[in-house]
Amino acid sequence: MTQALDGLRIVDFSRVLAGPLATMVLADLGAAVTKIERPDGGDDTRAWGPPYAGGLATYFQAANRNKDSVVLDLRTVDGAARARELAAAADVVVENFRPGVMDRLGLGHAELSAASPGLVYCSITGFGSGAGAALPGYDLLIQALGGLMSITGEPDGEPQKVGVALVDVISGLFASVGILAALRHRERTGEGQRVEIDLLSCLLAALANQGSAYTLAGRVGGRMGNAHPSIAPYEPLPTGDGDLVLAVGNDRQFGALTRVVGRPELAEDARFAVNEARVANRGELRRLLVDALAAKPAADWVPALSAAGVPAGRVNDIAGAFALAESLGLDPIVEVPRPDGTAARLTRNPIGLSATPPTYRSAPPALDERPSEANG
Incomplete structure (x- = not known):
């Protein structure tokens, strides 16, 4: 060939x-x-x-x-x-x-x-x-x-x-x-x-966005654990059993998240309605989401959130990552x-x-x- x-x-x-x-x-x-x-x-x-x-x-x-x-x-x-x-x-x-x-x-x-x-x-x-x-x-x-x-x-x-x-x-x-x-x-x-x-x-x-934050805005990033400097929620959160990774990239996804976890009013709350507000109030948002997610194990949340178009998943080890790729035909x-x-x-x-x-x-x-x- x-x-x-x-x-x-x-x-x-x-x-x-x-x-x-x-x-x-x-x-x-x-x-x-x-x-x-x-x-x-x-x-x-x-x-x-x-x-x-x-x-x-x-x-x-x-x-x-x-x-x-x-x-x-x-x-x-x-x-x-x-x-x-x-x-x-x-x-x-x-x-x-x-x-x-x-x-x-x-x-x-x-x-x-x-x-x-x-x-x-x-x-x-x-x-x-x-x-x-x-x-x-x-x-x-x-x-x-x-x-x-x-x-x-x-x-x-x-x-x-x-x-x-x-x-x-x-x-x-x-x-x-x-x-x-x-x-x-x-x-x-x-x-x-x-x-x-x-x-x-x-x-x-x-360094991508972290680099441009410095070159364009003079902002020097720091360690934030698994949180994201510009998006929220975008991190692992504890549930009733195990951690759940949420990667909410826009307001539509956030609205879907709030409905799945039974807190639809959060999408209308001025503190969380748009991404910039969620970033400014990430601590309170995290507390409220952790409370809601405690109702079920992560294994139950993942399919429900995925069906609603919310990027969510568990943390795989290396074997799990290869197994996932295999299951997807990759x-x-x-x-x-x-x-x-x-x-x-x-x-x-x-x-x-x-x-x-x-x-x-x-x-x-x-x-x-x-x-x-x-x-x-």
């Missing part, structure tokens, strides 16, 4: 998550990715376990399917020379070393693009290549310095990180978009270019073949393409393993 990125060759020098995720997304869409790894253990995430499956850390497997692994010691003359040969035959190079490292190895943008003017060269850093070049780009550090932890957690508790390396994930997606935009430019002009992604800028861009898990005939069960690429959908040709490779050669 022809894929959107068939024939695209990527040499991936990146490690951990942001870069590998970007190249895996492109590999799922047909690109041939060669992952360059150091001889003393390869990508750091190969050792980030437990858990392990099929002899590999599950963390590593989250971002490295559909790739070949080639071990090279870039500090040696032979290793760097081989890397330059691979890059010369590639359309895209991705790296996430600290700024200056690739230049010292003879693998920087200037040198490689001089030999291959059409090369798309993507650099991913923590804090850019200027004054922040020496700062280490770990996701937790970016979440802290980039403000995300200041708006995550309970108001009277300590700052909290998100439960996954979200900044790396967002940055990897931005990187894949940047690479595709650069390739589109090359199609028109034949000219390659450098794509620069830094994790701090990606996080600031992803097929969240794919089986990706390993060389030994078994399969790795991995999360499906969420991009749906009617003519050139993602494919899952090979499981994440063992160190220095080349599944593409075995697959012909």
Whole structure:
């Protein structure tokens, strides 16, 4: 089956998550990715376990399917020379070393693009290549310095990180978009270019409404637990048994909520009739809703609210989330073949393409393993 990125060759020098995720997304869409790894253990995430499956850390497997692994010691003359040969035959190079490292190895943008003017060269850093070049780009550090932890957690508790390396994930997606935009430019002009992604800028861009509240209104958000700074009710609430998540996004939904819980007069109350008033009086609104919701368990409220068009649900664990996707026919898990005939069960690429959908040709490779050669 022809894929959107068939024939695209990527040499991936990146490690951990942001870069590998970007190249895996492109590999799922047909690109041939060669992952360059150091001889003393390869990508750091190969050792980030437990858990392990099929002899590999599950963390590593989250971002490295559909790739070949080639071990090279870039500090040696032979290793760097081989890397330059691979890059010369590639359309895209991705790296996430600290700024200056690739230049010292003879693998920087200037040198490689001089030999291959059409090369798309993507650099991913923590804090850019200027004054922040020496700062280490770990996701937790970016979440802290980039403000995300200041708006995550309970108001009277300590700052909290998100439960996954979200900044790396967002940055990897931005990187894949940047690479595709650069390739589109090359199609028109034949000219390659450098794509620069830094994790701090990606996080600031992803702050969305919290960021614009500051840039446009000078308002600095803070920790609100599970509440929303601009919408109410938009949070979990206790019921007669278990918590119920309500995501009321407009006045119509609020009116439907009040009718289902037997308090229709709240929709006419000046304190709650419109969203701005509900936000201003969120404490009293919460108290009144908790009182009403105590009449039934969450399991009873969810179908009644959903039938009335009110977004509501329970808090799933990871297993429950996958089960929900399965029940909705979203097929969240794919089986990706390993060389030994078994399969790795991995999360499906969420991009749906009617003519050139993602494919899952090979499981994440063992160190220095080349599944593409075995697959012909």
